[in-house]
Amino acid sequence: MGVDTSTIRTVQVTRYVTPLREGGSLPAIAEADDGFLYALKFRGAGQGSKALVAELLGGEIARALGFRVPEIVFAQLDEAFGRTEPDEEIQDLLQASTGLNLALHFLSGAITFDPVVTKLDPVLASRIVWLDCLLTNVDRTAKNTNMLMWHKELWLIDHGAALYFHHTWDNWKEQASKPFIQVKDHVLLRQASQLEEADAELKPLLTATLIQHIVRLVPDEWLEDHGVQSPEEARAVYRQFIGARVAASEIFVKEAQDARKRII
Ligand SMILES: Nc1ncnc2c1ncn2[C@@H]1O[C@H](COP(=O)(O)OP(=O)(O)OP(=O)(O)O)[C@@H](O)[C@H]1O
Ligand SMILES: [Mg+2]
Secondary structure (H helix, E strand, O other): OOOOOOOOOEEEEEEEEEEOOOOOOOOEEEEEOOOOEEEEEOOOOOOHHHHHHHHHHHHHHHHHOOOOOOOEEEEEEOOOHHHHOOOHHHHHHHHOOOEEEEEEEOOOOOEEOOOOOOOOOHHHHHHHHHHHHHHOOOOOEOOOOOEEEEOOEEEEOOOOOOOHHHHOOOOHHHHHOOOOHHHHHEOOOOOOOOHHHHHHHHHHHOOHHHHHHHHOOOOHHHOOOOOOOOHHHHHHHHHHHHHHHHHOHHHHHHHHHHHHHHHO
16 A cells, blocks of 8 residues: 555644543653644553553554554653643653653544444444454454544544553463453454454455564654663564564454454
8 A cells, every 4th residue: 555654753842731631551642843732642651661662563554454553753852841731640641751762643522432322334344353363453342442533534642552452462372372361352353254254354454564664663762661671672573563463364363253252
């Protein structure tokens, strides 16, 4: 697909506008020096920079597969920025987040996708389930859909809980070829009747070159606290993990089909 993932813009955060209350990771609406509003995800929040890595890789893989994802940018926070913030908790968060954070273009007026209100086409539902099985994204449930409707179209947000293997790094090779059993709680599983078609369409798009390209986007400073590995070694693990999941996609497709049979 002709999606250009070669560049991620960097903006300077100029104003903390307001917290996004639903968010478990204390995201906020912020304004940047390009005049736009963003949903800002802080590296100093609970899951640290790993959540930002997952957000970037998950979001850019989704975009490369043709899904609508708000533009992702790197958001630079200066050390001085938090000092004038009156709320102490927010001030702590800002100070712990000096440097590069991640921000998504804020879709003003978007509403949370509600499966009861909006019936999705089975092709799109199946593709989204396929994506989340690939990414091991546990965060697309009925309670918390992490999808937005904006101008009558569906947008994917919040991939921060994807690729959860990186919280331990343990036997990642084995984890790469595992089914994604949490798919049983996916909000779109019932509608996902075209999983084989989704697999046939999406799998060939995720070539080794594309994966490498997307993984290269992750900045060193988000990989430095990954523990044992250097940033380059950490990137190699992400690349191999994602590549192995794509290669073994029939395993997660079968699990999703089986889970679906149990609920319909
Ligand atoms: N780009 C955006 N445009 C409009 N609204 C957004 C955007 N990003 C996030 N939001 C709103 O902010 C909420 C929290 O954002 P997000 O889901 O990314 O954060 P989170 O901390 O990972 O959330 P949680 O852990 O609750 O799923 C979203 O549910 C959505 O309502
Ligand atoms: Mg969310």
